[in-house]
Amino acid sequence: xxxxxxxxxxxxxxxxxxxxxxxxxxxxxxxxxxxxxxxxxxxxxxxxxxxxxxxxxxxxxxxxxxxxxxxxxxxxxxxxxxxxxxxxxxxxxxxxxxxxxxxxxxxxxxxxxxxxxxxxxxxxxxxxxxxxxxxxxxxxxxxxxxxxxxxxxxxxx
Amino acid sequence: xxxxxxxxxxxxxxxxxxxxxxxxxxxxxxxxxxxxxxxxxxxxxxxxxxxxxxxxxxxxxxxxxxxxxxxxxxxxxxxxxxxxxxxxxxxxxxxxxxxxxxxxxxxxxxxxxxxxxxxxxxxxxxxxxxxxxxxxxx
Numbered sequence: 294x295x296x297x298x299x300x301x302x303x304x305x306x307x308x309x310x311x312x313x314x315x316x317x318x319x320x321x322x323x324x325x326x327x328x329x330x331x332x333x334x335x336x337x338x339x340x341x342x343x344x345x346x347x348x349x350x351x352x353x354x355x356x357x358x359x360x361x362x363x364x365x366x367x368x369x370x371x372x373x374x375x376x377x378x379x380x381x382x383x384x385x386x387x388x389x390x391x392x393x394x395x396x397x398x399x400x401x402x403x404x405x406x407x408x409x410x411x412x413x414x415x416x417x418x419x420x421x422x423x424x425x426x427x428x429x430x431x432x433x434x435x436x437x438x439x440x441x442x443x444x445x446x447x448x449x450x
Numbered sequence: 451x452x453x454x455x456x457x458x459x460x461x462x463x464x465x466x467x468x469x470x471x472x473x474x475x476x477x478x479x480x481x482x483x484x485x486x487x488x489x490x491x492x493x494x495x496x497x498x499x500x501x502x503x504x505x506x507x508x509x510x511x512x513x514x515x516x517x518x519x520x521x522x523x524x525x526x527x528x529x530x531x532x533x534x535x536x537x538x539x540x541x542x543x544x545x546x547x548x549x550x551x552x553x554x555x556x557x558x559x560x561x562x563x564x565x566x567x568x569x570x571x572x573x574x575x576x577x578x579x580x581x582x583x584x585x586x587x588x
Contacts, residue, residue, distance in 0.1 A: 382484035415483075
């Protein structure tokens with residue numbers, strides 16, 4: 294009887310693990326992002342720029358973590374689900390990496406170099422693992438125009 | 451009683467239909483980017499592992515005993531029903547799982563979990579039916 298219960302339980306467990314694709318909640322690692330970056334110069338020192346970035350992300354409801362790799366500070370967001378139509382058979386999500394590094398003081402202005410890199414992953418509706426496909430490399434995130442606009446509004450002259 | 455040629459063709463046809471429908475189902479569920487080649491490739495492998503032993507058994511019996519079929523002997527309806535039911539279930543299982551499961555890997559895992567029982571039963575059933583029809587013919 295005990296063995297039967299154990300067998301039933303293991304079957305139940307294996308049944309549970311068979312359903313539903315696994316999901317990653319944690320943000321990606323710094324080095325997971327592609328080399329391609331969009332460069333900006335923002336009018337602020339690094340700390341203030343970092344605060345602005347974090348405030349903006351929090352306002353958008355995006356969780357992020359900051360990692361220091363001197364002289365750069367990386368702010369990495371969690372994945373944002375990209376909007377998709379009901380007929381789409383592939384879903385996408387994007388994470389952003391914002392790298393901040395100090396720039397030499399020019400004409401009394403404190404400026405910070407800000408580089409944004411995006412990592413888009415996709416998953417077919419019949420797949421379990423998120424992967425980077427060729428089409429994901431050229432994909433533009435729906436959150437990107439707003440983020441770019443926000444950063445551009447603080448551009449360093 | 452039922453003609454052994456007819457019975458053998460039904461059973462062999464079931465496996466062939468199952469084989470073709472499974473690949474059609476795989477194409478259907480993975481179309482439009484729903485699954486990449488990296489995901490589909492192990493499923494193709496699994497389907498071949500599923501069907502090749504059955505096809506090999508059927509082919510072996512069928513072609514080695516073509517002469518017997520020409521003699522027009524019969525087997526019992528019960529034997530045919532048993533063979534058709536068991537082999538039919540096993541031959542159509544991959545298609546049903548591919549269409550009904552949430553993801554392709556989960557369908558493969560499910561198929562894997564019953565592979566030993568299913569293949570043994572279906573193979574034994576095929577061997578039983580084909581040898582029975584062979585005996586009936588001699």
